[in-house]
Amino acid sequence: MNQELPVRIDDHNIDSDDLDQNALTVVDTLTEAGFDAYLVGGCVRDLLCGTKPKDFDVATNATPEQVRELFRRSRLIGRRFPIAHVRFGRDIIEVSTFRQAQHDDIETDEHGLIVRDQAFGDLADDAFRRDFSINALYYDVNSHTIIDYVGGIDDLQHKRLRFIGDPAGRLAEDPVRFLRAIRFAAKLGFRIDDSIVALVDDVADRIEAIPSARLFDEFLKLFLSGYAEQAWLHLRDTPLVYSLFPSCDPDSSLVTDAMRNTDERVAAEQPVTPGFLVAVILWADFESRCEQHNPDNKPGMMYDIATDTLAVQQQHIAVPRRYSTFAREVWQLQPRLVNRQPRNIRRILGHKRFRAAFDFLRLRGAADPQLATCAQWWEEIQELDSTQQQGMIDALPRNTKRKRRRRSKSRGNRQPSPLDAQG
Numbered sequence: 001m002n003q004e005l006p007v008r009i010d011d012h013n014i015d016s017d018d019l020d021q022n023a024l025t026v027v028d029t030l031t032e033a034g035f036d037a038y039l040v041g042g043c044v045r046d047l048l049c050g051t052k053p054k055d056f057d058v059a060t061n062a063t064p065e066q067v068r069e070l071f072r073r074s075r076l077i078g079r080r081f082p083i084a085h086v087r088f089g090r091d092i093i094e095v096s097t098f099r100q101a102q103h104d105d106i107e108t109d110e111h112g113l114i115v116r117d118q119a120f121g122d123l124a125d126d127a128f129r130r131d132f133s134i135n136a137l138y139y140d141v142n143s144h145t146i147i148d149y150v151g152g153i154d155d156l157q158h159k160r161l162r163f164i165g166d167p168a169g170r171l172a173e174d175p176v177r178f179l180r181a182i183r184f185a186a187k188l189g190f191r192i193d194d195s196i197v198a199l200v201d202d203v204a205d206r207i208e209a210i211p212s213a214r215l216f217d218e219f220l221k222l223f224l225s226g227y228a229e230q231a232w233l234h235l236r237d238t239p240l241v242y243s244l245f246p247s248c249d250p251d252s253s254l255v256t257d258a259m260r261n262t263d264e265r266v267a268a269e270q271p272v273t274p275g276f277l278v279a280v281i282l283w284a285d286f287e288s289r290c291e292q293h294n295p296d297n298k299p300g301m302m303y304d305i306a307t308d309t310l311a312v313q314q315q316h317i318a319v320p321r322r323y324s325t326f327a328r329e330v331w332q333l334q335p336r337l338v339n340r341q342p343r344n345i346r347r348i349l350g351h352k353r354f355r356a357a358f359d360f361l362r363l364r365g366a367a368d369p370q371l372a373t374c375a376q377w378w379e380e381i382q383e384l385d386s387t388q389q390q391g392m393i394d395a396l397p398r399n400t401k402r403k404r405r406r407r408s409k410s411r412g413n414r415q416p417s418p419l420d421a422q423g
Helices: 021-032 042-048 064-070 123-129 152-157 167-173 176-188 200-209 212-223 228-236 240-244 253-267 274-281 283-293 299-314 321-339 342-349 354-367 369-382 386-394
Strands: 007-009 037-040 057-060 074-077 083-088 091-097 114-116 137-140 145-148
Touching (some): 021 083, 037 042, 042 152, 145 152, 176 200, 176 212, 228 253, 274 354, 283 299, 321 354, 342 386, 354 369, 369 386
Antiparallel strands (some): 007 145, 037 057, 037 137, 137 145
């Protein structure tokens, strides 16, 4: 729905007290220097939805170089379309220059993916250049009005995720926009427009052209923002799940439970790590490989199988080494937690990945009563002092199978054989 003139809305629920003071400083500095500047995108959307924005972004007609000149603590980032990051301590305000909606300077690859876009425009151009209508809303802090060129307010009211312009063209420009649609649907509880959903098969093919490092960034946004369970439920019902995680089991209750657990930790402001979710998502593949090639859980072979499992995933999403190592160590601890060899208990309790491996075992126990009993044992022993812990360790069944001592082959100690007398 294109509009030649913007709709200005002054009857809204945005409270000035909810605005970020650093973002207001950026807007004031730009306007005092003679430029136009507005709050834009997700912060306006979230404020209208009654949720606290994670970030505040500013759009302006100042070029990136002009922004950098105005703010001493700023730097330019991005090749495809440079933007400025203005730093206030740990807080970063992203400042983007208005972009043209359509122009001849957009560079695309053979698939239609935008690789370079550095043509500037005005406010209307910028609105039509954005991806979703609900992300193309601007807030004028001086007049306290919402500026809407693309029907974003209507889509917010109907809880609808809709692209601005032709969906096929917008997804060809950047297939990652489908992942963004899933993320917004999970976060806001909105419905993805049918015109977008209909293109998912094509997106699943195109997304393989996206750099694996960028897809890891999207992985973090999808699953570590507090809406992981809903994002996974959306993703697993599409072929995209295999484009991103070719060896996963989409129907695994372990994955769904882990996503829910992650959301609970985010809500409680507890630490979360992508390495744990990597371990969960790839567990089915790792476990299957172990059952086939390493039924005795030999540590060396288990390490090699973990490496092979992670190598397949790396071809699709570039998981940094610290997180892949985390996943491998969690996997390797699983048989040790289950077997509970008395001589290894204290060493396991002191392992740097014990807590994560224990949480992993507890999740596995949700579908296996035997593992649940084992996890309960580990939960109890953590709460005891050293003497009480030793009591639990002593109560474990011992492996009574002893290794046979090999006899010395020294001839000096050998008893004479009857054959020795035969000469």
